[in-house]
Amino acid sequence: MEITDMNQCSGCGACVACCPVNAIKFIEDRHRRRTPEIDPERCIECGLCVKTCPINHGGFLSEQESEKCYALRAKDKGKISGCSSGGVATVISGHIIEQGGHVFGCRFNEAAELLFTECSTEEELETIKGSKYVQSNLTRCYPEIRKRLENGEKVLVVGLPCQIAGVKGYLKKEYENLFLVDLICHGVPPAVYLQEHLRKYSKTGFQKIRFRGKDGFVLALSDGSGQEVYAARARRDEYYYGFLQGLIYRENCYRCQYATIKRVSDITIGDFWGLDKSTLKHDYDGPISVGLINTEKGRILFEQIKDSFICEERPLAEAVAGNDQLKSPMRPDEEDRKIFREYYPRLGYDRAFRKTKAYRQTVRKEKLKYSILRTSAGQKLYRLWKKIKG
Numbered sequence: 001m002e003i004t005d006m007n008q009c010s011g012c013g014a015c016v017a018c019c020p021v022n023a024i025k026f027i028e029d030r031h032r033r034r035t036p037e038i039d040p041e042r043c044i045e046c047g048l049c050v051k052t053c054p055i056n057h058g059g060f061l062s063e064q065e066s067e068k069c070y071a072l073r074a075k076d077k078g079k080i081s082g083c084s085s086g087g088v089a090t091v092i093s094g095h096i097i098e099q100g101g102h103v104f105g106c107r108f109n110e111a112a113e114l115l116f117t118e119c120s121t122e123e124e125l126e127t128i129k130g131s132k133y134v135q136s137n138l139t140r141c142y143p144e145i146r147k148r149l150e151n152g153e154k155v156l157v158v159g160l161p162c163q164i165a166g167v168k169g170y171l172k173k174e175y176e177n178l179f180l181v182d183l184i185c186h187g188v189p190p191a192v193y194l195q196e197h198l199r200k201y202s203k204t205g206f207q208k209i210r211f212r213g214k215d216g217f218v219l220a221l222s223d224g225s226g227q228e229v230y231a232a233r234a235r236r237d238e239y240y241y242g243f244l245q246g247l248i249y250r251e252n253c254y255r256c257q258y259a260t261i262k263r264v265s266d267i268t269i270g271d272f273w274g275l276d277k278s279t280l281k282h283d284y285d286g287p288i289s290v291g292l293i294n295t296e297k298g299r300i301l302f303e304q305i306k307d308s309f310i311c312e313e314r315p316l317a318e319a320v321a322g323n324d325q326l327k328s329p330m331r332p333d334e335e336d337r338k339i340f341r342e343y344y345p346r347l348g349y350d351r352a353f354r355k356t357k358a359y360r361q362t363v364r365k366e367k368l369k370y371s372i373l374r375t376s377a378g379q380k381l382y383r384l385w386k387k388i389k390g
């Protein structure tokens, strides 16, 4: 039996989770892309996996464009410290928890695996804050999500569009008490790439892995003892730069059906890159998120929390203009993508990435600049150079 067209498979894991005889498991190809495989010995040909797969339902995308578009930043600075953008995910999550509900989001474990987890308290919410630019795994949480909903409890799932579609495929029916928020996404690298890249920095595992902070787009790691062992700006890090340049995603991300203005969730959030800040009426004082209200349920939920945000309504076109992934999937530099794919199976992450132009033209130069500037002679030279340059 074929679950779906595997070229499109996002690895959402809904088919693995729904199989009544556990006949489906994930396998990895030579590029470490995780896809499901059916064990023919166990399979009872019930077809549930085919019915569940969101790809076979056109991704559950909306018929219409989003109703409203807002520029948002949470007012409570304490609450959103550690958030990546305007803290919208955290505010919505806090609201659901206040009402006795449960939030599903993802956090790293010590082995740098990014797993979904359930949060029922404000303290637990702290552990899922922040964008993690790598593929997360929702598979184990699907049954728990259903159980909570069937008990009549409120559930919020915050995830990538393909994961939200996985939730819809798994549940197969509407629940009044289910709220879905998706993140605008330009693609995800297989989790193994990040693990391979980080391995050298800690033998004791990782307590914290952060991609964004007050210092901007920085990959920062704390080891098992909590000590920061590495911090590098995106342009100086092989993994982060590969991610931002779109060179290292799962192959299906380059054909992503969710990279469109038609959305899969109640509320879509992301960074408001296209915002014309000169026309804002308020002082946002920090990163600003875009919030797209896609359904009536999303509208009602948003009305309940609107006052928690510095908030201005904006034209939808502004969000689309600045965020290519609301129009089409990421288009990488094809030559570099080919190089990375050719070398990865033999050389592993870092050495394969170092074969690309992106490494030679940017990351290598930034590393060199950084190592020179770390010495006092280098700093003197830099000051002299700046003086000469005027």
Ligand SMILES: Cc1cc2nc3c(=O)[nH]c(=O)nc-3n(C[C@H](O)[C@H](O)[C@H](O)COP(=O)(O)OP(=O)(O)OC[C@H]3O[C@@H](n4cnc5c(N)ncnc54)[C@H](O)[C@@H]3O)c2cc1C
Binding pocket: 082, 083, 084, 085, 086, 087, 088, 089, 090, 091, 104, 105, 106, 107, 114, 128, 129, 130, 131, 132, 133, 134, 135, 136, 158, 159, 160, 183, 184, 185, 186, 187, 188, 269, 270, 271, 272, 273, 289, 323, 325
């Ligand atoms: C892989 C990826 C690609 C992205 N690409 C874009 C883009 O192209 N354009 C854009 O505007 N925005 C993009 N974003 C979204 C953006 O980085 C912020 O996550 C978003 O604006 C939410 O910010 P916040 O402050 O509201 O979230 P926070 O309050 O910081 O909370 C973050 C939430 O995101 C969830 N989350 C974090 N990482 C993942 C992950 N890997 N998988 C599933 N859930 C996750 C957390 O569980 C948490 O619920 C991307 C995010 C990810 C994870």
